Amino acid sequence: MGDKFVGTPKKASVHVNQNEDLIFEKSSPGKKAYRLSELDVPAVDAAALLGDAVRTDLGVMPELSEIEIVRHFTRLSTWNYAIDLGMFPLGSCTMKYNGRVNELVARLEGLADAHPYQPESLSQGVLEIMQVLSDSLLDITGMDSITLQPAAGAHGEFTGILLVRAYHESKGNPRKKILIPDSAHGTNPATAAVVGYQVQNLKSNAEGMVDLEELEKLVDEDTAALMLTNPSTIGVFESEIHKIADILHAKGALLYMDGANMNALVGKVRPGDFGVDVMHLNLHKTFSTPHGGGGPGSGPVACKKILEPFLPTPVLATKSNGTLTLDYNRPQSVGRVRAWYGNFGMFIRALAYILANGPDGLRQTTEDAVLNANYLRAKLEDVFDLPFKTASMHEVVFSDKLQAKNGVKTGDMGKRLLDYGFHAYTVSFPLIVAGAMMIEPTESESREELDLLIDALRQIAREAEENPELVKTAPHTTRLRRLDETTAARKPVLRWKAPVASTQLTPDTAAKEW
Amino acid sequence: MRYLPKSPSDREAMLADIGAKSIDDLFATVPAEYRLSRDLNVPRQHGEQEVIEHFKAFADKNALGYASFLGAGAYRHYRPVLIDTVVSRGEFLTSYTPYQPEIAQGTLQALFEFQTMICELTGMEISNASMYDGSTGAAEAVMMAVRVTGRNGAVVARTVHPEYREVLTTYAQHQSIPKTEVDYDPATGRVDLAKLDAAITDDTACVLIQSPNFFGTIEDVAAIADIAHKKGALLIVSIAEAVSLGIVKPPAEADIVAMEAQSFGVPVGYGGPYCGVIACKEKFLRQMPGRLAGETKDMDGKRGFVLTLSTREQHIRREKATSNICTNQSLVALMVTVFLTVYGKGLKELAEQNLAKAHYAAQTIGGSGKVLFGGAPRFNEFVYQGSRTSEEGNAALLQAKIVGGLPLEKFYPELGPNASLWCATELTTRAQIDAAAEVLK
Numbered sequence: 001m002g003d004k005f006v007g008t009p010k011k012a013s014v015h016v017n018q019n020e021d022l023i024f025e026k027s028s029p030g031k032k033a034y035r036l037s038e039l040d041v042p043a044v045d046a047a048a049l050l051g052d053a054v055r056t057d058l059g060v061m062p063e064l065s066e067i068e069i070v071r072h073f074t075r076l077s078t079w080n081y082a083i084d085l086g087m088f089p090l091g092s093c094t095m096k097y098n099g100r101v102n103e104l105v106a107r108l109e110g111l112a113d114a115h116p117y118q119p120e121s122l123s124q125g126v127l128e129i130m131q132v133l134s135d136s137l138l139d140i141t142g143m144d145s146i147t148l149q150p151a152a153g154a155h156g157e158f159t160g161i162l163l164v165r166a167y168h169e170s171k172g173n174p175r176k177k178i179l180i181p182d183s184a185h186g187t188n189p190a191t192a193a194v195v196g197y198q199v200q201n202l203k204s205n206a207e208g209m210v211d212l213e214e215l216e217k218l219v220d221e222d223t224a225a226l227m228l229t230n231p232s233t234i235g236v237f238e239s240e241i242h243k244i245a246d247i248l249h250a251k252g253a254l255l256y257m258d259g260a261n262m263n264a265l266v267g268k269v270r271p272g273d274f275g276v277d278v279m280h281l282n283l284h285k286t287f288s289t290p291h292g293g294g295g296p297g298s299g300p301v302a303c304k305k306i307l308e309p310f311l312p313t314p315v316l317a318t319k320s321n322g323t324l325t326l327d328y329n330r331p332q333s334v335g336r337v338r339a340w341y342g343n344f345g346m347f348i349r350a351l352a353y354i355l356a357n358g359p360d361g362l363r364q365t366t367e368d369a370v371l372n373a374n375y376l377r378a379k380l381e382d383v384f385d386l387p388f389k390t391a392s393m394h395e396v397v398f399s400d401k402l403q404a405k406n407g408v409k410t411g412d413m414g415k416r417l418l419d420y421g422f423h424a425y426t427v428s429f430p431l432i433v434a435g436a437m438m439i440e441p442t443e444s445e446s447r448e449e450l451d452l453l454i455d456a457l458r459q460i461a462r463e464a465e466e467n468p469e470l471v472k473t474a475p476h477t478t479r480l481r482r483l484d485e486t487t488a489a490r491k492p493v494l495r496w497k498a499p500v501a502s503t504q505l506t507p508d509t510a511a512k513e514w
Numbered sequence: 515m516r517y518l519p520k521s522p523s524d525r526e527a528m529l530a531d532i533g534a535k536s537i538d539d540l541f542a543t544v545p546a547e548y549r550l551s552r553d554l555n556v557p558r559q560h561g562e563q564e565v566i567e568h569f570k571a572f573a574d575k576n577a578l579g580y581a582s583f584l585g586a587g588a589y590r591h592y593r594p595v596l597i598d599t600v601v602s603r604g605e606f607l608t609s610y611t612p613y614q615p616e617i618a619q620g621t622l623q624a625l626f627e628f629q630t631m632i633c634e635l636t637g638m639e640i641s642n643a644s645m646y647d648g649s650t651g652a653a654e655a656v657m658m659a660v661r662v663t664g665r666n667g668a669v670v671a672r673t674v675h676p677e678y679r680e681v682l683t684t685y686a687q688h689q690s691i692p693k694t695e696v697d698y699d700p701a702t703g704r705v706d707l708a709k710l711d712a713a714i715t716d717d718t719a720c721v722l723i724q725s726p727n728f729f730g731t732i733e734d735v736a737a738i739a740d741i742a743h744k745k746g747a748l749l750i751v752s753i754a755e756a757v758s759l760g761i762v763k764p765p766a767e768a769d770i771v772a773m774e775a776q777s778f779g780v781p782v783g784y785g786g787p788y789c790g791v792i793a794c795k796e797k798f799l800r801q802m803p804g805r806l807a808g809e810t811k812d813m814d815g816k817r818g819f820v821l822t823l824s825t826r827e828q829h830i831r832r833e834k835a836t837s838n839i840c841t842n843q844s845l846v847a848l849m850v851t852v853f854l855t856v857y858g859k860g861l862k863e864l865a866e867q868n869l870a871k872a873h874y875a876a877q878t879i880g881g882s883g884k885v886l887f888g889g890a891p892r893f894n895e896f897v898y899q900g901s902r903t904s905e906e907g908n909a910a911l912l913q914a915k916i917v918g919g920l921p922l923e924k925f926y927p928e929l930g931p932n933a934s935l936w937c938a939t940e941l942t943t944r945a946q947i948d949a950a951a952e953v954l955k
Contacts, residue, residue, distance in 0.1 A: 041874035059634030077605040080620035084604030110573030116785035125575030151646035152841040292845025293621035294611035296787035335684035339649035340785025358559025446519035478616040488810035
């Protein structure tokens, strides 16, 4: 690549990170990292008690000492990028700081070891946490009722659409189809299909928003609901949202809101005020419960009064004596979507976040998130194509149009960002923008970190112009270089297998016929 | 606002750079009538110490300092200290789904190790990298069996966890999957094989059982598999108490195992987050929901791991998707992986302790009444039928700071008001068992 332009990352340099085998390759028979307490009851003969059902061989489970296990997982951890190391500009994923007090309170004795079947008289503390969190989320969304049961955002969508279906069924007809904008999250159409609805796609208009005329044409007596993300996936507030709601309601259809982007609205705007009938929240996004490398999430569903009778059982209620209870007697309920009450550990973390912020902090958080996105937009719109000029909220979507001329695609620039010490932005989304570069900074980034990202992206844009091969073959400084995903999918290797032990060859002394 | 890293002057300068006069300019696209002009009605801002005090006050209102004999799908086991040491590391705790594998090898390798251990323990060939929990995992497994067989019905044992069955009802209803329940043999508490045989039709996609089942007894998986397979149905085995796999033969005759791995180092935590997982025969790979970590090589030939087979996933297939699973339980799967690494082959010894404690508890507590379903082997749970109602017995136990077994009448009215489900694990002490027996005498 000669003396072509090579940018200089200001944030990162290559650091030592140690090699580490799979845990099975480090194991040796007889090592132990545990010792059980002394058995204080008579020992039993497992074979006598279990008969044919007794297990004799556990397979290849690892055998190591404690120090080896600590080093194994600590070394693995150093191979991960994380919010604690820097910014994740992932659009629509809302990767924000996870307050550490959240982790401490989630581990308090009495909360972490509460059993889901312990008597209600001994559960008032956990139920109060659910109550205070529910009340807070209801005021934040402007809705009337809520269930905390869904285990993740997509599970919340599933629950929300079940409510929609049950509502229409109670009126005599479940209706047939769900309208979904082409800008929607991929889980939206999947959810509608899983609940037994036909999906009807709705084209976005030139601003990337819902096309009202198109909507008017499509909504009819067979439409159960529209699933809408607001702010949309291009980070734009649907400013004609009230008209959208009116068009749906006029035909008896409901408005479902995907609340993935609520980080742009908390404390400033409430979906319940602009006509939303049902929505889910992602506690692992807006309310800072950690993503943990892909979960656990938590996806509460809030709804208007008309949908309350259909909420999953049990529903949190207050008895006449003021104590909290779980109400199972809900004849119109859609049933259960998960055992027990949901990802309770995430409720604790979300409530700790709300307590740490208060009303003033939540509003300032939203303002800072929107400020950060607009700052990035202002500082980058001269080097990257901006397909929609509409005002941005919490995220901004550029495209690779200017760089693609030199063969450099959005994915390449995302990979090059890794060399600069950042995680990539979202590259495969939204589908309405070819070569989308979807960036959501969140409120957690300082001006200094934003400036580092801006600097990195501007250098990469220049590299794409003057030294495209460098970008197309990135990353260059990570522990591993680009991975062969095609072979991984064509010849899947999904588990480790012990190598076949080599057996001693013995000479064959039998008479040879050749 | 200690989490916000901007000074007031930063904000001013940034607004100036954007060309906005005030922050309100940035919300101009929101119609004025929808802008909130008041403070949210949420608790006021708390200092860190106040947050901790707040939650300590909640914790104090719970069952602090009680002995407990509750199991029924949520099990108290000792959690080695290493688990929280590892999952508290920011690089695991605060990382994202590994969509950029070059900088997520830590999570990916750990998930690959998780999948391997789950396969070894369940006797299955492949495993995914986790599901929401055991209940949704079982429902997803049934939907998977419908896709694999092209048939449509599910035959479900009544000894499957009642809440799992409720979740399945919710899921099955909208996929138009008819569900038939099969009763248990009153002598053993196991699936009634004759009734099972009669319930399977030409349109049965799968038989769903749980082993150890809700009563704690171990099903005859091989016999059930025979019956299901003869009629062309798949067998799905749900496992709610994963520690049983240390001493109970794995359900290798099953086609799909839908397991709840909470027992492997995950806090009981009032029911979640837990760690569901689906493991199965390799031939069903393309119909398996959820994420998978797979081994591959990088451009330089070095071993590495990626999320793979995403063509099955919702974000590619959209309305053709057969499952809408997105976020899974990655960090909880990591807890499980650490737990299994600490115990390793020692899982057998742990399971033996559970067996011994439950055996002693059944003998001791059972002395004041009877233990039902003696005709079958069991792991760490048993059904006790006392001389008074479970409600009365439990009230007396609470006086002694003991939480007794789960009353079963709500789920199994035929067992009457005196039957309850008891669990003892390695954490249950002889003194606690003796004290409970004394109260119930």
